[in-house]
Amino acid sequence: MERKHSSPMAPTFMVSAPGKVIVFGEHAAVYDKPAIAAAISLRSYLLVTTLSKSRRTVQLNFRDIGLDHTWEIDTLPWDVFHQPSKKRFYYSTVDSLDPQFLEAIMPHAEAVSRHLPEKQRKIHIKSATAFLYLFLSLGSSKSPGFIYTLRSTIPIGAGLGSSASVCVCLSTALLLQIRALAGPHPDQPADQAEMQIEHINRWAFVGELCIHGDPSGIDNTVSAGGKAVMFQRNASGPPSVIRLTKFPKLPLLLVDTQQERSTAVQVEKVKKLKTNFPEITEMILDGIGKLATSALGLISSADFFANSDALGHLGTFISINHGFLVSLGVSHPRLERIRELVDYANIGWTKLTGAGGGGCAITLFRTDIEDQTTQELEQKFTAEGFKTYETILGADGVGVLLPAVFRSGDGKAAEEIDQEKFENADGVQGINELVGVGARENREGWEFWTRDVSPR
Numbered sequence: 493m494e495r496k497h498s499s500p501m502a503p504t505f506m507v508s509a510p511g512k513v514i515v516f517g518e519h520a521a522v523y524d525k526p527a528i529a530a531a532i533s534l535r536s537y538l539l540v541t542t543l544s545k546s547r548r549t550v551q552l553n554f555r556d557i558g559l560d561h562t563w564e565i566d567t568l569p570w571d572v573f574h575q576p577s578k579k580r581f582y583y584s585t586v587d588s589l590d591p592q593f594l595e596a597i598m599p600h601a602e603a604v605s606r607h608l609p610e611k612q613r614k615i616h617i618k619s620a621t622a623f624l625y626l627f628l629s630l631g632s633s634k635s636p637g638f639i640y641t642l643r644s645t646i647p648i649g650a651g652l653g654s655s656a657s658v659c660v661c662l663s664t665a666l667l668l669q670i671r672a673l674a675g676p677h678p679d680q681p682a683d684q685a686e687m688q689i690e691h692i693n694r695w696a697f698v699g700e701l702c703i704h705g706d707p708s709g710i711d712n713t714v715s716a717g718g719k720a721v722m723f724q725r726n727a728s729g730p731p732s733v734i735r736l737t738k739f740p741k742l743p744l745l746l747v748d749t750q751q752e753r754s755t756a757v758q759v760e761k762v763k764k765l766k767t768n769f770p771e772i773t774e775m776i777l778d779g780i781g782k783l784a785t786s787a788l789g790l791i792s793s794a795d796f797f798a799n800s801d802a803l804g805h806l807g808t809f810i811s812i813n814h815g816f817l818v819s820l821g822v823s824h825p826r827l828e829r830i831r832e833l834v835d836y837a838n839i840g841w842t843k844l845t846g847a848g849g850g851g852c853a854i855t856l857f858r859t860d861i862e863d864q865t866t867q868e869l870e871q872k873f874t875a876e877g878f879k880t881y882e883t884i885l886g887a888d889g890v891g892v893l894l895p896a897v898f899r900s901g902d903g904k905a906a907e908e909i910d911q912e913k914f915e916n917a918d919g920v921q922g923i924n925e926l927v928g929v930g931a932r933e934n935r936e937g938w939e940f941w942t943r944d945v946s947p948r
């Protein structure tokens with residue numbers, strides 16, 4: 493209730509960024525091989541409330557993981573982050589974390605969730621570290637107080653890029669607050685939008701570094717820009733990103749093993765394999781990269797849907813990619829069970845997506861499948877404790893709702909999204925109904941940075 497008495501200095505606003513599926517190339521992407529990923533319709537939403545001048549606190553309220561912590565702005569290590577020799581700017585490229593910054597943040601990050609078991613607290617500390625690193629890098633000691641409330645419809649740690657989408661939301665909100673972003677707006681020149689997406693993406697990558705250690709950058713790249721991309725990290729410079737503007741609407745099923753795992757652990761597993769068996773691991777990673785390149789050739793061909801063999805070829809690439817990932821040791825019996833059920837029903841081709849070790853699998857359907865067959869399969873998945881998702885590939889990237897008010901096109905009154913409504917939205921459906929991007933017809937307000945769509 494106290495909130496109602498405060499007089500906000502800036503309007504409450506919201507940002508949103510999508511999750512993703514990696515269609516080809518996970519793990520190999522970390523070792524500079526090409527990979528293909530597409531944004532999906534599941535998203536994270538971050539509501540930013542500005543406090544009155546007298547309240548010099550910053551509150552991080554990550555509802556889905558139960559993290560709620562408030563820091564006094566004046567006690568944060570601004571002097572360390574703002575030393576002239578180390579100060580970074582909104583347009584800076586940061587590709588590694590500064591140990592001195594991390595050391596300065598640590599006592600503040602470790603102050604969170606002291607009442608919780610160690611395993612859960614560790615997750616909270618990582619999220620808090622990512623937030624504080626970005627807040628101190630981009631913000632100012634003179635900053636007013638804020639509340640950052642996050643809710644997501646992306647399952648956490650399931651290989652669908654939940655962490656990247658959170659980092660893209662944080663980076664966008666902070667860049668908007670320091671007025672480093674002029675958009676998005678409908679008349680924005682494409683090259684300006686492209687540059688702003690790039691700034692968002694660079695800082696989101698810094699957040700990913702805090703959560704993961706050694707991310708390739710593919711997740712934040714596709715979450716920030718949306719649609720689909722061919723991504724290749726480059727040891728000696730910025731990654732190459734090819735926007736796939738004509739990515740086909742593939743008939744995909746997404747199945748979640750509901751088996752917990754961490755991206756950092758799976759990436760570490762592959763690193764160890766590479767250290768112990770460098771030649772053979774390099775061969776596998778190289779094979780995965782070649783599959784991504786071949787798949788790109790296939791889906792870019794003008795007659796992809798007209799050619800009756802093309803979908804089958806793509807499916808074969810998916811099966812081979814999964815086989816390679818099994819060889820890297822990042823599958824899981826629950827993922828293999830999904831593959832077994834799909835293979836047995838003979839309805840398509842399956843691979844794990846994301847880091848593996850649990851998480852999700854994607855199945856590319858054949859075209860001639862009866863509805864009844866897929867329904868029976870989905871029932872089997874449910875009976876065995878899997879969760880299926882329907883999603884659309886090629887969703888919009890990061891978007892903004894500023895102020896956090898919806899105006900319906902049908903003459904209804906404007907609807908304000910306040911802290912309380914957002915916190916109390918009931919589950920995924922409640923979030924989608926309250927703030928969902930494109931979830932309701934005739935709803936105006938959300939704006940997206942639109943990438944240069946000229947083919948590259």
Ligand SMILES: Nc1ncnc2c1ncn2[C@@H]1O[C@H](COP(=O)(O)OP(=O)(O)O)[C@@H](O)[C@H]1O
Nearest residue numbers: 554556644648649650651652653654655754755
């Ligand atoms: N909804 C969320 N709220 C807060 N933190 C989140 C959320 N989703 C993801 N994260 C952060 O990202 C981590 C999961 O990242 P990761 O293991 O890479 O899974 P994913 O494959 O979904 O990205 C979590 O431990 C947490 O730190």
Ligand SMILES: C[C@@](O)(CCOP(=O)(O)O)CC(=O)O
Nearest residue numbers: 518519651653707708846847
């Ligand atoms: C395994 C990897 O290629 C993808 C990880 O995806 P996710 O965090 O599981 O959504 C790691 C990376 O590219 O950073």
